[in-house]
Amino acid sequence: MTSLDAAAARLRDAYRQGAVPPLRDVLDPADADGAYAIQAINTLFWNGIGRRTVGHKIGLTAKAVQVQLGVDQPDYGVLFDDMAIANGGTLPGFVVLQPKVEAEVALVLGRDLDDPDATPESVAAATDHAVAALEIVDSRIADWKITFADTVADNGSAAFFVLGRERRSLAGLDLYSCGMVLELDGAIASIGAGAACLGHPLQAAAWLARTMAANGTPLRAGEIMLTGALGPMVGLDRAADVRAHIGGLGSVGFCYGGRP
Numbered sequence: 001m002t003s004l005d006a007a008a009a010r011l012r013d014a015y016r017q018g019a020v021p022p023l024r025d026v027l028d029p030a031d032a033d034g035a036y037a038i039q040a041i042n043t044l045f046w047n048g049i050g051r052r053t054v055g056h057k058i059g060l061t062a063k064a065v066q067v068q069l070g071v072d073q074p075d076y077g078v079l080f081d082d083m084a085i086a087n088g089g090t091l092p093g094f095v096v097l098q099p100k101v102e103a104e105v106a107l108v109l110g111r112d113l114d115d116p117d118a119t120p121e122s123v124a125a126a127t128d129h130a131v132a133a134l135e136i137v138d139s140r141i142a143d144w145k146i147t148f149a150d151t152v153a154d155n156g157s158a159a160f161f162v163l164g165r166e167r168r169s170l171a172g173l174d175l176y177s178c179g180m181v182l183e184l185d186g187a188i189a190s191i192g193a194g195a196a197c198l199g200h201p202l203q204a205a206a207w208l209a210r211t212m213a214a215n216g217t218p219l220r221a222g223e224i225m226l227t228g229a230l231g232p233m234v235g236l237d238r239a240a241d242v243r244a245h246i247g248g249l250g251s252v253g254f255c256y257g258g259r260p
Contacts, residue, residue: 004034008041011154014140019097022141022150029147030070038153043078054224055079057135058208059156060148061198061228069148074198076208077156079224085162085254091136093259096159099138099236102229103182103244103252105175105194105201106133106163109225114218118209120202124170127205132164132249134242135226137233161226164252175201178247180230184240192231201227 007026014020027034047053060066060074085091091099110128138159141150151157175194182190198204204227212219219225230246239258245251 004038005041007153008038008045011038011140012042012045014097019140019142022145022147023153027147027149027153029149031149032152035149035152039077039155042155046080051080051082053078054081054084054222055226056208056212056219056223057156057158057161057226058198058204058228059137059151061204062196069146069151071148074204074207074228075148075152075156076211077152077158079158079161079226083158083160085136085160087162087165087252088254089162090255090257091160092257093239094257096136096138096236096259097140098144099136099159099256100233101134101136101182101236101242101256102233103180103190103192103231103246104133104135104229105178105197105227105246105249106131106161107201107205107225107227108167109219109221109223111221112218113209113220114213116210116213118206118213120200120206123202123205123209127170129167130170130173130175130249131167132244132246132252133226134162134244134252134254135229136160136162136236161224162252162254163224164250166250168249173248175248178230178249180244180246182231182234182242182244184234184242186241186243189234190231192229194230196230197228204228
């Protein structure tokens with residue numbers, strides 16, 4: 001077993017046994033190649049035991065967070081079918097370790113997107129619809145003491161996601177200045193706008209499309225893209241009703257059961 005295989009197994013075990021220390025013994029904080037290699041090892045493992053890939057999430061779309069982690073680009077993780085929570089559904093506290101939530105624009109592709117020079121315009125042309133989304137992120141690294149390499153290896157800190165019911169065509173939809181309000185039990189917990197996501201959610205999506213095409217794993221029709229947070233993420237440290245409202249896309253929500 002290589003050191004990367006061992007680190008991948010360490011992260012898999014953390015889902016059941018609890019968060020682990022940062023992967024400093026294996027990865028330099030900026031080692032993107034090693035981190036994505038660990039992510040790929042676990043993706044193959046999970047696909048092999050029946051988890052189905054349904055899309056990707058984009059992280060580190062806020063410039064302030066990129067500066068904090070010493071990088072100049074976003075990252076990505078894989079979405080699996082068992083990560084989906086129904087709109088209005090419940091997330092039990094025992095299935096997460098140290099969860100946070102953020103509101104996002106999700107795009108669902110209507111056709112394959114295999115252009116290594118993808119632009120926001122070509123992404124828009126390939127998109128079937130947009131929908132309001134919530135992403136529940138959760139680090140398997142203790143106390144969220146992550147570097148860029150830690151979060152990439154840990155599948156972009158992905159955990160669960162919720163898609164709203166209102167599917168909207170991009171035609172006439174303003175994803176740049178659309179406002180976002182995230183509430184916990186009806187109280188405002190985070191506010192933001194489309195421009196907070198790498199300047200525009202379609203900019204983030206185009207980055208992902210180019211990256212995946214260059215890697216030889218292009219995005220496919222039907223896949224979901226979580227394009228990145230529209231405002232600050234919010235820690236889930238108690239049971240709460242979580243709901244987000246995004247201009248033009250409607251609302252999306254779920255009930256968090258809290259830690260036992």
